[in-house]
Amino acid sequence: MxxxxxxxxxxxxxxxxxxxxxxxxxxxxxxxxxxxxxxxxxxxxxxxxxxxxxxxxxxxxxxxxxxLLWSEEPQSMDEEPEELARARFAAYAREQNYGVRRVEQLDGNIGYLDLRMIAPAELGGPAIAAAMQLLAGTAALVVDLRQCRGGSPEGVQLWCSHFFPGDEVHLNDIYERATDSTRQYWTLGHLAAPRYLDRPVAVLTSDVTFSGGEELAYNLQVLERAVLVGETTGGGAHPTARIAVAPHVTVTVPSARSINPVTGTNWEGVGVRPDVAVPADQALEAALKHLRGQLG
Structure with a gap:
């Protein structure tokens, strides 16, 4: 033991x-x-x-x-082969429908997207495109991130790209310690679904919203593409490695950090603060009121 x-x-x-x-x-x-x-x-x-x-x-x-995280189920202390780890995660992402929990047209032709995770672009691309295709005809949009606990930077990049024209919007940078290098993330030039432009967007947040979900909210807020409604988010801005140190214990070690090109910082420890602060369970109602006011 x-x-x-x-x-x-x-x-x-x-x-x-x-x-x-x-x-x-x-x-x-x-x-x-x-x-x-x-x-x-x-x-x-x-x-x-x-x-x-x-x-x-x-x-x-x-x-x-x-x-340090405890797992009731014992885990192997041997490093998992990369191919097996990718297959296991792909199966998990598929079970979660790549984060897309619900897509709906609400009264007044307002779209609603309930997003629970940010899947990697190479896995979630078809599901993301399908969701945005269904929302393409709406007059305004609510993106619900209240239960979104994280995900992939490339997935955030793909989601964000739908809300800006072309490939010239600088979204985020990530510095990685292991390589002492910084990767830039810009909007993508080609998308499989229509872009959602020139229409109001509201993003719902809670204190559960974390990591990749926070980046999506932060990017859209900083670039003035969406109004954030709800609660200050959890405050986790660092991509993280998970390493088993005992059969039931994992240490999570932040190995990189986000650097927003507009603010020069990120949301680590402080969270993303909403533009309209309301309890999470009232955020949808407040967002719809705001959007209907914008639509007149």
């Missing part, structure tokens, strides 16, 4: 080697080792250890992607 000490040593090694802000890793290591020496983790079961260590990690380094 893996001891708490062994789990933490393995997790700290992964954080030190891969965290996107290497200058912060010494403070993280010092804090966790101090807590370990103080006996803060003695007597905790696995879930309790993960919860306590995560709180300590985020106290010294407030990064919501930096966590």
């Amino acid at each position: 893996t001891t708490h000490h062994e789990i933490l040593e393995a997790a700290l090694a992964r954080i030190t080697a891969g965290y996107v802000f290497p200058e912060r890793t010494a403070a993280v290591e010092t804090a966790i080792r101090r807590r370990l020496a103080e006996g803060a983790y003695e007597g905790l079961d696995g879930p309790g250890l993960c919860e306590r260590v995560t709180a300590d990690l985020q106290e010294v380094c407030p990064d919501k992607h930096l966590r």
Whole structure:
């Protein structure tokens, strides 16, 4: 059985080697080792250890992607072959209908898209195109991200591209520590469905909206293409690696960070703040009121 000490040593090694802000890793290591020496983790079961260590990690380094996660099902400690990992994720994305939960025409010819995940473009492209084709004739659109917990930067790029003309809009940059390089994301020149231009768009958010869902909301807000309605989002802006450090424990290590070309920053730790702040369960009603006012 893996001891708490062994789990933490393995997790700290992964954080030190891969965290996107290497200058912060010494403070993280010092804090966790101090807590370990103080006996803060003695007597905790696995879930309790993960919860306590995560709180300590985020106290010294407030990064919501930096966590220890407990899994009831044991996981292999061998690195999963890339081909198998891709196949497993593709099956999961397919089961989730590539994030497209619901597409509907509401009263007043207002479109409604309930999006629960941001699928990679190469997997979700046909589903994304089908959704946007169904919405093409509407006069205004609600994009509901209240249950969207994340996804792929390339998927965000594809979704965003439908709301801007051509390929000349700079959406986001992502800096990756491992390669010490920055990748730019621009709108795409060719799409399989019509673009949704010159019509009002409202995006619904909640405190559950996270990561890739936040990027989609943030991009559209910063570029003044949509009004955000609802709650401040969760605040996770760093693409993250998940690494098993024990049969039931995974450490999540942010290995990259978003840099918005307009603001020069991102939403890490602070979330994306709505333009119209209302409780999440009232966001759809408020958004429809706003859109109907715009449509006259």
